[in-house]
Amino acid sequence: MTTSPPEQPRPAPASPPPGCPAHGLYAATGLQQLHAPTAVENSNQLYEDLRKVHGSVAPVEVPGGVRAWLVLGYRENLEVLRTPSRFSADSRLWRDATTLSLEHPLAPLIAWQPLVNFAEGPDQRRLRGAVNGSLAKFNNIGVRRRIQYIANTLIDGFCQDGQADLVSQYTQQLPMLTMMRLLGVPEGTAPKLIAACQDLIAGTASAASSNQYVMQVLQDLVAARKTAADNDLPSFLIQHEAQLTDLEVAEHLRHTLVAAHTTTSVLLADTLHFYLTNATTRAQLAGGAQTLETSVDHILWDQPPLSVLPARYATGPTKLGDQDIEEGDMVLLGLAAGNRDPEVRPDPTASMHGNRSHLSFSGGGHECPGQDIGRAVVETAADVLLTRLPDLHASGEGQRVFTWLSHPLITLPVAFTRKAPLTADPVGASKTAPAANGPLPAAAAMPPVPARPPVSATRTRWWQRLFRR
Numbered sequence: 001m002t003t004s005p006p007e008q009p010r011p012a013p014a015s016p017p018p019g020c021p022a023h024g025l026y027a028a029t030g031l032q033q034l035h036a037p038t039a040v041e042n043s044n045q046l047y048e049d050l051r052k053v054h055g056s057v058a059p060v061e062v063p064g065g066v067r068a069w070l071v072l073g074y075r076e077n078l079e080v081l082r083t084p085s086r087f088s089a090d091s092r093l094w095r096d097a098t099t100l101s102l103e104h105p106l107a108p109l110i111a112w113q114p115l116v117n118f119a120e121g122p123d124q125r126r127l128r129g130a131v132n133g134s135l136a137k138f139n140n141i142g143v144r145r146r147i148q149y150i151a152n153t154l155i156d157g158f159c160q161d162g163q164a165d166l167v168s169q170y171t172q173q174l175p176m177l178t179m180m181r182l183l184g185v186p187e188g189t190a191p192k193l194i195a196a197c198q199d200l201i202a203g204t205a206s207a208a209s210s211n212q213y214v215m216q217v218l219q220d221l222v223a224a225r226k227t228a229a230d231n232d233l234p235s236f237l238i239q240h241e242a243q244l245t246d247l248e249v250a251e252h253l254r255h256t257l258v259a260a261h262t263t264t265s266v267l268l269a270d271t272l273h274f275y276l277t278n279a280t281t282r283a284q285l286a287g288g289a290q291t292l293e294t295s296v297d298h299i300l301w302d303q304p305p306l307s308v309l310p311a312r313y314a315t316g317p318t319k320l321g322d323q324d325i326e327e328g329d330m331v332l333l334g335l336a337a338g339n340r341d342p343e344v345r346p347d348p349t350a351s352m353h354g355n356r357s358h359l360s361f362s363g364g365g366h367e368c369p370g371q372d373i374g375r376a377v378v379e380t381a382a383d384v385l386l387t388r389l390p391d392l393h394a395s396g397e398g399q400r401v402f403t404w405l406s407h408p409l410i411t412l413p414v415a416f417t418r419k420a421p422l423t424a425d426p427v428g429a430s431k432t433a434p435a436a437n438g439p440l441p442a443a444a445a446m447p448p449v450p451a452r453p454p455v456s457a458t459r460t461r462w463w464q465r466l467f468r469r
Contacts, residue, residue: 024323024324024325024326024329025059025067025068025069025325025326025329026067026326028059028067031059031060031061031067032046032050032058032060032061033060033061033062034046034060034061034062034070034308034404035062035063035403035404037402039404040402040403040404040407041402043307043336043402043404043407044336044340047072047334047336047337047340048340050070050072050337051072051337054072054322054323055072055073055321055322055323056071056072056073056075056076056320056321056322056341057069057070057071057072057073057076057320057321057322057323058070058072059323060332062106062332062404063105063106063404064104064105064106066096066106066330067330068311068329068330068331068332069320069323069325069329069330069331069332070308070332070334070337071320071321071331071332071333071334071337071338072334072337072338072341073321073337073338073341073343074338074339074341074343074344074345074359075341075343075344076320076321076338077333077334077335077338077359077363078359078363078364079320080312080320080331080333081312081333081362081363081364081366081367082363082364082365083364084120084121084124084364084365085315086314086315086316086318087312087313087314087315087318087331088120088312088313088315089117089118089119089120089124089312089313089366090112090118090119090120090313091110091111091112091118091311091313092112093313093314093315093328094110094311094313094328094330095326095327095328095329095330096328096330097112106310109310109311110310110311110330113251114245114247114248114251115127115248115251115252115255116128116131116252116366116369117255117366124365124366125365126242127242127244127248127252128365128369129240129242130237130240130242130244130252131237131252131369132369133236133240133242134233134236134237134240135233135236135369135370135372135373137236138182138373140372140376143178143182143373143376144376144380146178146181146182147174147178147376147377147380147381147384148380148384150174150177150178150181151170151174151380151381151384151385152384152388152422152423153423154169154170154173154174154177155170155384155385155388155389155421156421156422156423157169159388159389159416159418159419159420159421160418160419160420160421161418162415162416162417162418163395163413163414163415163416164413164414164416165411165412165413165414166269166272166385166412166413166414167269167398167409167410167411167412168411170268170381170385171265171268171269171272171381171409171412172198172261172265172269173194174265174268174377174381175260175261175264175265175268175374175377176194176197176198176257176260176261176265177190177194178260178373178377179256179257179260180193180194180257182232182233182373183218183221183232183233183234183253183256183257184221184225184230184231184232184233184234184235185217185221189217192213193213193214193217196210196211196213196214196217197210197214197257197258197261198261200214200258201258201261201262214254214257215250215254218234218250218253218254219246219250221234221250221253222234222238222246222249222250222253223246225238226238226246233253233256234249234253237249237252237253256370259368259370260370260374260377262305262306262406263305263306263368263374264305264374264377264378265408266305266406266408266409267296267299267300267305267374267378268377268378268381268382269398269408269409269412270299270303270305270409271292271295271296271299271378271382272382272385272412273398273409273412274295274298274299275295275382275386276392276393276394276412276414277394281295285386290353292379292382292383293354293375293379294353294354295353296375296378296379297352297353297354297355297356297358298351298352298353300339300356300358300360300361301339301345301352301355301358301360302339302352303336303407304335304336304339304358304359304360305360305406305408306335306360306405306406307334307335307336307337307404307405307406307407308332308333308334308335308336308404308405309332309333309335309362310330310332310333310405311330311331311332311333312330312331312333313328313329313330313331314326314327314328314329314331315327333359333362335359335360335362338359339358339359339360388419389416389417389419391416391417392414392415392416393414393415393416394412394413394414394415395413395414395415396411396413398411398412398413399411
């Protein structure tokens with residue numbers, strides 16, 4: 001494998017010099033803060049208010065005092081996504097890139113990394129080809145069978161209780177466990193790595209050390225696959241003709257894990273919540289008038305996993321909607337706002353079942369490459385759960401966390417008739433899996449992964465059964 005030379009930092013356009021009059025975005029006053037409490041809890045109304053005042057593109061402020069353009073129009077979002085010559089994903093083009101510190105709240109989202117998400121031109125096509133080509137090697141039927149097995153194992157962990165919290169016991173764990181299997185993570189490492197990934201995503205005080213641990217595990221995995229390839233994503237990326245560097249492979253593996261948690265788990269929880277709280281949908285699914293696949297499309301229109309997608313950067317002066325965009329301006333993709341644009345959806349309550357022209361998977365050259373696997377996880381996991389527990393019903397109000405980027409469910413309490421587990425050993429995820437929102441176990445503070453203890457031949461842990469499949 002060849003190693004690419006280190007890429008030189010790309011200079012960012014300078015902000016207006018002190019004392020000189022600012023123009024456009026930097027001259028606007030009284031900007032709406034997208035992260036204000038009243039804004040995040042009433043985001044759909046906020047988007048409509050901004051649309052009335054500014055049209056399809058509005059000046060806003062996000063955490064850290066950063067100014068940006070929020071794209072509200074459906075067609076304008078597609079225009080940004082499909083014209084990288086005008087709006088680049090390379091965050092080094094941002095006019096304030098040189099002021100971004102590691103402590104900045106936007107750093108995890110927009111700090112440049114050797115990922116396809118930040119690449120353009122030949123480098124983007126090289127990385128995109130490697131990711132797409134590697135994901136295409138997985139057999140769809142085989143992937144769904146793995147998801148079914150993981151789903152049944154998780155359900156076995158709580159089916160005898162007659163009640164559960166679907167978020168902590170099901171939706172937050174299943175996507176991550178699926179990706180662990182596709183990445184070929186050793187079984188003894190999986191529980192600890194899941195806890196570290198969840199801690200990293202939560203942004204706790206130990207997130208930095210968790211990130212180091214995640215990267216170390218993935219770099220070790222890459223090194224192992226270079227000498228002994230397997231039928232997994234690291235091996236496919238290493239073998240691809242694009243000749244990714246070891247760092248590029250590890251970074252894309254980490255991004256895959258994070259994306260599986262932050263988008264697929266949110267979509268799965270919203271799908272189950274929609275089913276549990278919508279009597280019409282339940283009746284249509286039971287009567288065959290609707291399928292889970294079409295229901296997922298409706299949810300992707302109404303409640304995309306990411307409401308706002310950071311970010312694109314103007315490569316030069318341009319026009320978008322009614323706004324004059326300056327070189328180096330940050331442009332935020334308003335996926336939720338675009339999905340509700342009255343120009344393409346006059347009646348926001350109308351059914352969108354089966355319509356896949358939503359913006360929830362982005363678009364253009366950076367459209368989500370793992371959307372097929374993500375949909376497979378959601379559709380299969382929901383189908384297995386509703387088949388195993390046909391009288392599943394909500395036993396309380398699901399709680400959400402509202403941020404300017406997303407509105408994920410953090411609890412979804414349900415009740416059902418107690419069922420016997422499918423496996424002979426009903427040791428469940430609810431008892432042995434790392435807590436979804438709990439503190440990171442002390443073992444993940446960076447010491448080497450301990451050797452796996454001997455396991456009884458008659459009793460195995462739930463996560464070990466997953467990897468023996």
